[in-house]
Amino acid sequence: MKKTLIKHIKTLYQVESEPREKVAGKDMATLPLIEDAYLAIEGDTIVDFGPMTDLHGVTNWNDLDVIDADGKMVLPAWCDSHTHIVFAKTREGEFVDRIKGLSYQEIAAKGGGILNSAKRLRETSEEDLFQSAMQRIKEMVRTGTGAIEVKSGYGLTVESELKMLRVAKRLKEEAPVAIKSTFLGAHAIPAEYKDNRKGYIDLIVNEMIPAVADEGLAEYIDIFCEQGYFTNEETDRVLEAGAKYGMIPKIHVNQFSNTGGVQTGIKHNARTVDHLEEMGKEEIEALLKSNTMPVSLPSCSFFLSIPYTPAREIIDAGLPLAIATDYNPGSTPSGNIPFLLSLACIKQKLTPEEAINAVTLNGAYAMGLEKTHGSIAVGKKANLIITKEMDDIALIPYAFGSEHIDQTILNGQIQ
Numbered sequence: 001m002k003k004t005l006i007k008h009i010k011t012l013y014q015v016e017s018e019p020r021e022k023v024a025g026k027d028m029a030t031l032p033l034i035e036d037a038y039l040a041i042e043g044d045t046i047v048d049f050g051p052m053t054d055l056h057g058v059t060n061w062n063d064l065d066v067i068d069a070d071g072k073m074v075l076p077a078w079c080d081s082h083t084h085i086v087f088a089k090t091r092e093g094e095f096v097d098r099i100k101g102l103s104y105q106e107i108a109a110k111g112g113g114i115l116n117s118a119k120r121l122r123e124t125s126e127e128d129l130f131q132s133a134m135q136r137i138k139e140m141v142r143t144g145t146g147a148i149e150v151k152s153g154y155g156l157t158v159e160s161e162l163k164m165l166r167v168a169k170r171l172k173e174e175a176p177v178a179i180k181s182t183f184l185g186a187h188a189i190p191a192e193y194k195d196n197r198k199g200y201i202d203l204i205v206n207e208m209i210p211a212v213a214d215e216g217l218a219e220y221i222d223i224f225c226e227q228g229y230f231t232n233e234e235t236d237r238v239l240e241a242g243a244k245y246g247m248i249p250k251i252h253v254n255q256f257s258n259t260g261g262v263q264t265g266i267k268h269n270a271r272t273v274d275h276l277e278e279m280g281k282e283e284i285e286a287l288l289k290s291n292t293m294p295v296s297l298p299s300c301s302f303f304l305s306i307p308y309t310p311a312r313e314i315i316d317a318g319l320p321l322a323i324a325t326d327y328n329p330g331s332t333p334s335g336n337i338p339f340l341l342s343l344a345c346i347k348q349k350l351t352p353e354e355a356i357n358a359v360t361l362n363g364a365y366a367m368g369l370e371k372t373h374g375s376i377a378v379g380k381k382a383n384l385i386i387t388k389e390m391d392d393i394a395l396i397p398y399a400f401g402s403e404h405i406d407q408t409i410l411n412g413q414i415q
C-alpha cells in the first residue's frame, strides 16, 4: 500500500484525538493544532500525526513518499455541503439583467431563473452534463475542496431529475472527491404545471421519489420553501414522502422571506436548514432545541446583493454553523471556498478559525460525512490541503482572490 509522510508542517490544523461530530458556539473560535508536525498516510487513510519530535516510528523509508511542508500549513480539505454543480448552461444574461435593475424574483417571473436552467438541462445529454460537472469539480479541487453535496432540481420531470441524479452517481464513482446526492425535485413549479401545483407535488410524491429511491440515487431530499416557490404545507408533504424512502431532509429556507420554514425543517428533523438570510430570534431559539445544522451561503448573498445570514448571532447563541458555496448558475456561479472564507470574515464577522470550522468539520456534518471527513484524525480519509508558505492562517481570508493552496491531497493522492 502506498505510504506518504508529510513532515515539517509549520502548523497542522483541525486535529482530533477524540471524535467530534460538529463544533458549536464558543468552541468554533478554536482550531486544535500542532506546531512543527508530521502526518502519515497509508493508502487513502490518515494513520498517524503528531509533533516532529515524536517522529521516530519510521524504520523503513523505502516505498515512502516524503513531502516536506516546511513553512506550510496543512488542513483537512474543505467540505462543501450545498451545491447545484450539475447544470447545462451558465446564466450570464440574467447577471446583466440584474445589473440593469431586475431582481432575482423578477427574472424568475419572466421564465428565467430555475426554469431557464430546467429548459437547458432537458436539452442536454447525460454525458455532457457529466463532463461539465467534472470540470467544475476539478476547479473546486484546485482551491482545496474534497467533499461535495450535489443537488438535482434543474430537471423538474421524472426523466430529467433521474438524469441529473445519475450524473451525480457517476461523479461519485469517478471523481476524486466524496459526493453526497440530494433530490430537489421541488426546486420550482415547472411551466407545464403553472396552473396545477398540486399536480406537480403529486408527481414528486407518487412518481419521482419512488423512482429516485428505486435506483438508490439520493441520500437527502430538499425543497425550496419560499414565497413564490413551495409553501410550508407542500414542504411537509414532500419531506414526509421522502422520509418514507429513507431520504433525510435538507431544505432551502428563509432566503428572501421568513415564512416559518426553519421551524418546518426542524419539525422534520432536517439535517440542515440552508440560506437563512432572513431570520430572527425565534428561528435561533428553535434551532437551539434541535440537531439541525444552520448553513450559510455567503457567496449567494454577495452575488445577489441580498442580506448575509446573521452568522455572528447564530454562533454567539451557542449554535454550530456550516458555510457552503451554493455553486449554481443563477445565484452563485462559483465554488471557491477561500473566497467564502473572506466573505464570512469580512461580511459576517467570523474569525478565520470560526470560518474554517464552518467549512471543515461542520461542513462534513452538514452532509453526513463527519465520521470520515472534515478533520485530521487517525482513520479518517487523507483529504488534505497543503497551503503555500505563510506565517498565519488568517492570510487565507485576508488576501482574498490570491491562490493560497499549494496542493490538494484526496484519498492519499496528490491532485
Ligand SMILES: N=CN[C@@H](CCC(=O)O)C(=O)O
Binding pocket: 084, 113, 114, 117, 224, 252, 255, 300, 326, 328, 329, 330, 331, 332
Ligand atoms: N434558491 C434556490 N436555489 C438556488 C438557486 C438556483 C438558481 O437560481 O438556479 C440557490 O440555492 O440559490
Ligand SMILES: [Zn+2]
Binding pocket: 082, 083, 084, 252, 326, 328
Ligand atoms: Zn441552493
